[in-house]
Amino acid sequence: MTAKVVLPGLLRDLADGAAELPVELQSQASLGELLDAAFAPWPILATRVRDERGEIRRHVNVFVDGEDAKRAQGVLTPVTPSSTVHVVNAVSGG
Amino acid sequence: MGIGTRKGLWLARSEDRQSWQLDGPHFLMSEVLSLLFDTRSDPPRLLVGFRSSHWGPSLQHSDDLGASWVEHPEGSIRFPPDTDTALKATWQLVADPHDPDVVWAGTEPQGLWRSEDRGETFELNRGLWEHPHRPQWGEGYGGGAIHTVLPNPQDPESMLVAMSTGGVYNTRDGGSSWAPGNTGIHAYFMPHDEWPEFGQCVHKVARDAVVATRLYAQNHRGVYRSDDDGVTWVSIEEGLPTNFGMTAVAHPREGDTLWLVPIASDGERIPPGAQLQVQRTDDAGKSWRTQQQGLPSPSYTNVLRDAAGTDTHQDTGLYVGTRNGEVYASTDGGESFSLVAQQLPDVLCVRAVTLS
Numbered sequence: 296m297t298a299k300v301v302l303p304g305l306l307r308d309l310a311d312g313a314a315e316l317p318v319e320l321q322s323q324a325s326l327g328e329l330l331d332a333a334f335a336p337w338p339i340l341a342t343r344v345r346d347e348r349g350e351i352r353r354h355v356n357v358f359v360d361g362e363d364a365k366r367a368q369g370v371l372t373p374v375t376p377s378s379t380v381h382v383v384n385a386v387s388g389g
Numbered sequence: 390m391g392i393g394t395r396k397g398l399w400l401a402r403s404e405d406r407q408s409w410q411l412d413g414p415h416f417l418m419s420e421v422l423s424l425l426f427d428t429r430s431d432p433p434r435l436l437v438g439f440r441s442s443h444w445g446p447s448l449q450h451s452d453d454l455g456a457s458w459v460e461h462p463e464g465s466i467r468f469p470p471d472t473d474t475a476l477k478a479t480w481q482l483v484a485d486p487h488d489p490d491v492v493w494a495g496t497e498p499q500g501l502w503r504s505e506d507r508g509e510t511f512e513l514n515r516g517l518w519e520h521p522h523r524p525q526w527g528e529g530y531g532g533g534a535i536h537t538v539l540p541n542p543q544d545p546e547s548m549l550v551a552m553s554t555g556g557v558y559n560t561r562d563g564g565s566s567w568a569p570g571n572t573g574i575h576a577y578f579m580p581h582d583e584w585p586e587f588g589q590c591v592h593k594v595a596r597d598a599v600v601a602t603r604l605y606a607q608n609h610r611g612v613y614r615s616d617d618d619g620v621t622w623v624s625i626e627e628g629l630p631t632n633f634g635m636t637a638v639a640h641p642r643e644g645d646t647l648w649l650v651p652i653a654s655d656g657e658r659i660p661p662g663a664q665l666q667v668q669r670t671d672d673a674g675k676s677w678r679t680q681q682q683g684l685p686s687p688s689y690t691n692v693l694r695d696a697a698g699t700d701t702h703q704d705t706g707l708y709v710g711t712r713n714g715e716v717y718a719s720t721d722g723g724e725s726f727s728l729v730a731q732q733l734p735d736v737l738c739v740r741a742v743t744l745s
Contacts, residue, residue, distance in 0.1 A: 306444075338462040343444035346475035347467040354443045384443045388418075 296320060296376035300333040302340075303384050309340040320376035326359055327370030329380060344382055345370070354385040390700075390708060391435065392716055392730065393421030393738035398437055400455045401729055406706055406720045409729045415455060419447070423695070425482035426742035427507065429489040433744065436492065436508045438479030446478050448494075450508055454744075459509075466494060466502055466511045472518070474498060480534040481695070482508065486542040495535030499526055499552050501564070516565045517550065517558065522587055527554035529590065536694060537594045541618065543601040549594060549619040553609065556589035559619050573622035575611050593694045594619070595637040599644030603673065607637040607649055607694075614674050625674025630661040635694040641705060645673040648680075648723060650692040650709060663687035667697075667709065667723050683726035684717060693737055700741035710736025 300316040307314055316333040327349060334341035344355055349370055351357055357364045358381040364372040374380065390401040390409075397414030398421045416439050423438035432452050440446040448465040449458045468474040481495035492508040495501055500518055502511035517535075526533060534552060541547035546563045549570070556571040569587035576582075576589045590609035597603035602618040605625070611632050613622035626632040631651045640646035649668045653661050660666060665688040666681040690713040700706040707719040709726075714733035717726040 339460055342447075342464050343441075346445060347464065348470075348473060348475050350475065352443070352445050388442055 298329060298374060298376055298378045298380065300330065300380045300382060302382055305384060306340060306343055306382065309343065310337045320374070320378075323373055323375055325370060326357065326364050326368075326372040326374050326380065329374045329378070330357075330370070333380075354387050356383045356385050357381070358383065390716075390718075390729070390739065390741040391424040391426065391437070392710060392733065392736060393424050393437070393439070393695075394710075394714065394734040394736050395420050396734035397421060398424075398439070398455075399730065399733060401716070406700075406702070406718060407727060409718075411730055412455060415458070416447075416449075418442075420478070420737060422737055423479050423482045423494075424738050424740040425484060425492065425508070426740055427484050427492065428701070428742055428744070429484060430507070433742070434507055436482050438482055438494070440478040446476050448479050448482075448508070461509055465504070465509060466496060466500075468500070469513060472513070476500075477532060478534065480536050481538050483538045483540065486540055487545040493538045493540065493548075495538045495550060497532045497534035499523070499533050499535050499555065501535050501538065501550055503564070514564045516560065517567050520558070520567055522555070522569065525555075525588065526552060527588070529553045537591070539594060539596050539604070539619075541596075541601050547618060549596075549604065551591045551594045551606070553590040553592055554588055556587050556591050557594065557606070557619050558587075570615070570619040571622070572620065573624075574606065574608055574613055577610060592635045593637045595639035595647060597644055597673070598640050598642050598646070603644075605637050605639065605647050605674065607634045609633070609655060612637075612649065612674070625670075628677040629668055630666075630679070634692075636692055636697045638697050638699060638707070641699050641701060643671075643705075646671050647674070648697070648707060650697055652691050658691050659689045660686075660691065663689060665690065665711070667707070669723050680719075680723040682724060683719075683728075685715075690715070693735075695738035696736045698739045698741055700743050702743040706741060708739045708741050710739045712736065 392399040399413030403409045419439040421439040425436040427434040477497040483493045485491035492504040501514040537551035539549040558567045604615045606613045612626040664686040665684040690711040696710040710716045716729040
């Protein structure tokens with residue numbers, strides 16, 4: 296089945312304009328594994344969402360099927376082959 | 390001139406340094422903390438360190454003066470896995486005076502980095518990173534970073550870095566080992582030991598243009614000179630309207646010549662007497678004179694640590710950028726200033742270069 300990662304408009308240029316990145320998953324995986332697969336062709340996009348330790352950046356939120364991953368298990372949050380993951384820039388700034 | 394601001398980079402070009410054309414913003418909504426015009430090769434390379442509050446830090450370069458930008462796919466500066474650390478921002482980019490391919494970077498958290506490919510990839514200096522004092526280095530309001538990187542142009546093994554708080558550190562063996570160099574710098578905010586080995590809040594250090602072992606430091610309260618390559622310091626604040634400020638800019642060719650931009654005090658971060666001004670010395674800090682013609686009054690802004698710089702013109706230009714988004718230029722050594730830009734976001738760094 297195909298999980299998908301939905302990108303915010305501000306990051307789509309880094310994925311050649313794509314709004315969604317499909318990922319073929321055979322079984323349950325972690326959010327980190329899903330993002331690794333989705334971003335593999337787009338390494339600069341990967342650096343925008345996660346730091347070099349693999350952590351989701353402070354003012355980026357990632358929702359797994361509607362659940363805030365930072366309030367769950369972070370990049371260890373489980374995803375399924377039918378999951379939809381939204382990457383969202385946090386409503387912060389000045 | 391590159392003008393790095395809280396919300397992007399502007400590039401200003403001028404034929405006569407009187408009339409300027411602004412191009413920007415580049416990297417809109419990113420804090421542009423560091424700039425380097427690397428003129429050691431043709432074409433010159435412009436390196437820019439910036440961070441987005443959402444998308445993190447980035448370092449990009451342009452070999453066509455901003456027409457196009459290149460970013461390393463995995464990031465030019467990445468902390469190695471064993472450090473369990475993530476880069477927050479690049480605060481300083483400096484061309485090495487000995488090797489035309491080498492660029493140094495100072496980062497937050499407090500890291501010193503060396504590039505051997507003109508700023509495309511960097512390696513962490515382990516000697517400083519693993520210094521036993523690290524756990525006791527502090528963070529100023531803007532964060533804990535190596536904000537000053539000064540290679541010694543006459544000794545490739547010697548370099549000074551500075552941070553606030555933490556103070557000055559020197560290497561004499563090419564970066565393998567580092568020793569604090571803060572003797573004589575007052576740390577009034579440490580009530581149990583106001584003259585510690587390290588922990589000082591040094592805001593900026595500049596190296597004299599002629600005597601490489603002569604340095605000047607604008608401290609959090611206090612202005613100092615070192616005549617032994619940054620080991621010991623003497624106060625040179627007598628004659629200044631205040632001893633507080635963020636920046637220090639040495640003349641690029643004339644020795645004993647330095648500009649400061651004074652701030653009333655740490656508790657009153659506005660210009661002395663609400664008159665934006667620079668203070669100039671031509672005798673290594675023995676005497677100072679106020680330069681303010683063309684600078685605004687009343688003014689309640691100030692100039693941050695990297696928001697002042699000189700160019701490489703034979704008649705040296707001096708540039709200052711303010712927290713309320715103005716940039717002023719002087720082509721007569723600071724005697725008079727004219728407005729280059731206004732209504733920009735807070736100016737964080739200014740660097741200028743003369744190109745043919």
